[in-house]
Amino acid sequence: MHPGPGPGPGPHMMRGFGADPSVTKQRVRRGTIARIARYARPYRWDLAIFLLAAALSALIIVAIPVLLGVVIDRGVLPKRVDVVVGIAALVAGLAILDAFLNFVQRWYTARVGEGLIYDLRTQVFAHVQRQPIAFFTRAHTGSLVSRLNGDVIGAQQALTTTLVSTVSSALQVILVLVAMVYFSWLVTVVALVLIPLFLLPARLVGRRLQRLSRESMQLDAAMGSTMTERFNVAGAMLAKLFGRPREELGLFAGRAAKVRDVGVQRAMYGSSLFISLTLLATLSTAVIYGAGGALVVHGTFQVGTMVTLALLVNRLHGPITALSNVQVDAMTALVSFDRVFEVLDLRPLIEDRPGAVPMRLAGQDGGAAADIVFDHVTFHYPAASEVSLASLESIALPVPERTGVRMSVLHDISFTAPARQLTALVGPSGAGKTTITHLVTRLYDPSEGVVRVGGYDLRDVTLESLHDAVGVVTQDAHMYHDTIRANLVYARPDATEAELVEACEAARIWGLISELPDGLDTIVGDRGYRLSGGEKQRIALARLLLKAPAVVVLDEATAHLDSESEAAVQRALKTALSGRTSLVIAHRLSTIREADQILVIDEGRIRERGRHDELLAAGGLYADLYRTQFARQEPVDVGRRPGPPGRHLPPPHGHRLPPPGGPRHEHPGPAW
Known part of the structure; x- marks a missing residue:
């Protein structure tokens, strides 16, 4: 028996970290x-x-x-x-x-x-x-x-x-x-x-x-x-x-x-x-x-x-x-x-190549003619030795990598997402939708083929100019443990107070922020945990609007929200996507119906493309997805004036705001 009150490290725990000879016995180079x-x-x-x-x-x-x-x-x-x-x-x-x-x-x-x-x-x-x-x-x-x-x-x-x-x-x-x-x-x-x-x-x-x-x-x-x-x-x-x-x-x-x-x-x-x-x-x-x-x-x-x-x-x-x-x-x-x-000495896998030029899109402030083109793109994820070090993974002995052909995630994909239009990506989980968005933002480079934005091969432009031109909002918008203001100006440090307010109003979040005792100087907590999911997404959209990119990549922000929060975020999305080239991983029927083009992705290939009614009438994979994933979704009336957006942020010193009239959030969050 173990003599103390606490648990001893069992046999499985003793294997938690082995002395990796490649790390511990390595001599100074x-x-x-x-x-x-x-x-x-x-x-x-x-x-x-x-x-x-x-x-x-x-x-x-x-x-x-x-x-x-x-x-x-x-x-x-x-x-x-x-x-x-x-x-x-x-x-x-x-x-x-x-x-x-x-x-x-x-x-x-x-x-x-x-x-x-x-x-x-x-x-x-x-x-x-x-x-x-x-x-x-x-x-x-x-x-x-x-x-x-x-x-x-x-x-x-x-x-x-x-x-x-x-x-x-x-x-x-x-x-x-x-x-x-x-x-x-x-x-x-x-x-x-x-x-x-x-x-x-x-x-x-x-x-x-x-x-x-x-x-x-x-x-x-x-x-x-x-x-x-x-x-x-x-x-x-x-x-x-x-x-x-x-x-x-x-x-x-x-x-x-x-x-x-x-x-x-x-x-x-x-x-x-x-x-x-x-x-x-x-x-x-x-x-x-x-x-x-x-x-x-x-x-x-x-x-x-x-x-x-x-x-x-x-x-x-x-x-x-x-x-x-x-x-x-x-x-x-x-x-x-x-x-x-x-x-x-670990060389970055993605970096500016010699002679890289800044991406310059005419009228880049939301009005650029920046189409997205995938030209016969094939992609497989890099091997561990290309991107990491065994000594930084710290869990187990490094596994010898197989030599030879690696499995591709995308296979010879070609499509054009037209400028100032919304292209929706739909498909089953693991089909390759997120990988496509990662290539547009150049988190990775294609193994074969070319990705272009506004006519530029992304490998020929500077990363700084690319990230200025492309804005991203993910499902779980990350917030730093800082004020709302600091999280907003992260997109544009020189933004004025008026511009912050304008972006928050466009994202349908200023009504909440203006009622807080500290306003824009309210602390959001670790990873934004003092905010609800809908509030975080609207602040993330306000941050996107401040950046004013020509291209928006969106892992749709309404996937896991209640209907009240979704209504507010959908209204903010209309403003954020207006006049911009948009590539959206769509989880909501409301977004899919409004898409100018739908790409149905399955097993790393584009199986179908077209608009909602066309694909539904074709009776293929999209029709199957519609019956299994989308048919039961209630369409959100984005024209209806929203009620209170859930639980408002209470002041940080124990004084709570008046009780909200709307439903509570999808996660309760800690007490303020």
């Missing part, structure tokens, strides 16, 4: 150090000042033991107070100077370190944003966040903490050894004879710690992914609705246990290295006092020289310990850099 040097180049003057301060500090560290030996031989033993006071004052002054030099080193390493973090984070963020949508469907959010946080911070240590330790320690070791040999080469050799016995274990421990560090980073990312998925609104709701808190705890406990186990191993390897070096320091000090004391007794050198050698050997072991740990720290930092470079 060649060229990584040279690549790091390029990131350090902008900070070369900061590094030069740091190196100068480190060299002066190393000189002081050697000078103080020498002065303390002198004060014994020439001040204490001869009983000369002036010499004792003078040298003591000099030592105090050097100590103050050394403290200042340490401050200088810290200042410049902080400048370099924080600057490097900024450079890496912004570069990785920009690069990830350029990745295709297929990348985000495979990568774990927690793993990506880990690269931007943990790995970037670990990488900057290569040029800050590790660099400080390496340079300072190396200078100290060199200067201390020179001083020790100057005073007694024999005692120095005797004291250092033990050091090689500890270097080989240190190398072996360093290699093992490198592998453990990589595995620890991967496990931390997996655990972060679990928290990211379970702590958002949708994940928390799913766990509660299915009543599986024990299983969720078991999953998290299993991953946390692996992090714990790796942490224990890292701690033990690190401790064994530290204990060995501490033992080395103690034994070397004993040798100094034994051998040096015998030489003092025989009159070979003075007491002050023996004290100087003892102090110097103590100053030697600290840098040696640091240099031994530097291998571990450096390899850990190199692993972090390598993981960051792994992301930066």
Whole structure:
């Protein structure tokens, strides 16, 4: 029996994340150090000042033991107070100077370190944003966040903490050894004879710690992914609705246990290295006092020289310990850099080709003659190796991909969606409708054939200009956890207050927003969960109207709404689609009847095309779909004035608006 009250990670949980050898045992790639040097180049003057301060500090560290030996031989033993006071004052002054030099080193390493973090984070963020949508469907959010946080911070240590330790320690070791040999080469050799016995274990421990560090980073990312998925609104709701808190705890406990186990191993390897070096320091000090004391007794050198050698050997072991740990720290930092470079080296599948031109559509503000043409388009989704990394998926070992022909999703599709007209896509689930819309927005490129908008091959235009010309609204319109205003101006940052109000009025949502205590500055919540589905869709349509694109791609926004919300959204849609080229995945009979052209998609092919009455009379696949999906739908009277659009947004401080007169929403949402 399990002794505690909580569940233990069961056998299936223990398999949740395996140590992927391709990830945890991968060695740092060649060229990584040279690549790091390029990131350090902008900070070369900061590094030069740091190196100068480190060299002066190393000189002081050697000078103080020498002065303390002198004060014994020439001040204490001869009983000369002036010499004792003078040298003591000099030592105090050097100590103050050394403290200042340490401050200088810290200042410049902080400048370099924080600057490097900024450079890496912004570069990785920009690069990830350029990745295709297929990348985000495979990568774990927690793993990506880990690269931007943990790995970037670990990488900057290569040029800050590790660099400080390496340079300072190396200078100290060199200067201390020179001083020790100057005073007694024999005692120095005797004291250092033990050091090689500890270097080989240190190398072996360093290699093992490198592998453990990589595995620890991967496990931390997996655990972060679990928290990211379970702590958002949708994940928390799913766990509660299915009543599986024990299983969720078991999953998290299993991953946390692996992090714990790796942490224990890292701690033990690190401790064994530290204990060995501490033992080395103690034994070397004993040798100094034994051998040096015998030489003092025989009159070979003075007491002050023996004290100087003892102090110097103590100053030697600290840098040696640091240099031994530097291998571990450096390899850990190199692993972090390598993981960051792994992301930066993943080439975006969709990007501007050389010589890409801006798409310019005459009268683009809703009135452009921008037809959509699919010319013999075939498409299959890219392989995982083309769009993702095994280390970012974090769930299981990578599955070897089959070579050869991949199954196509679309097969030799050709059609034209005429300018300023509405083309509806209908068909069974999985037929390829959404894939067609993804090609129009260039989330993917066709495997064969050409997609054109306004006469432009989409592969020949800049992505920025394409996204300016094409507007998209999906079934589940995404909202950022911000104000209504911020979510609206995301489409057009320079929009004025009057333009915001005009767009909201056209989308039939201003009546609701104007009644809220904070108006446009009302917070919508995570993913817009403080809004109903109809309210989110109308805000999304207002955002589309602000953008004023020439082409509208719509995964119809009324598919899952109640009749009251649908009526309001349909009226907003009439405004949004007016005068624009529209490609709509249609789920409602009202939209299909108004379409200028209907394309019936099945198994990646266009089976039928025409208008509603024509296709219904033909008695083919569309007629079957009509009988099974559309016949029972009540047509929405979009001319009728709507009642209240459901539950209005209450004010955020516990004061609710007057009870609405209309029906409640399709989802209750949290209390305000």
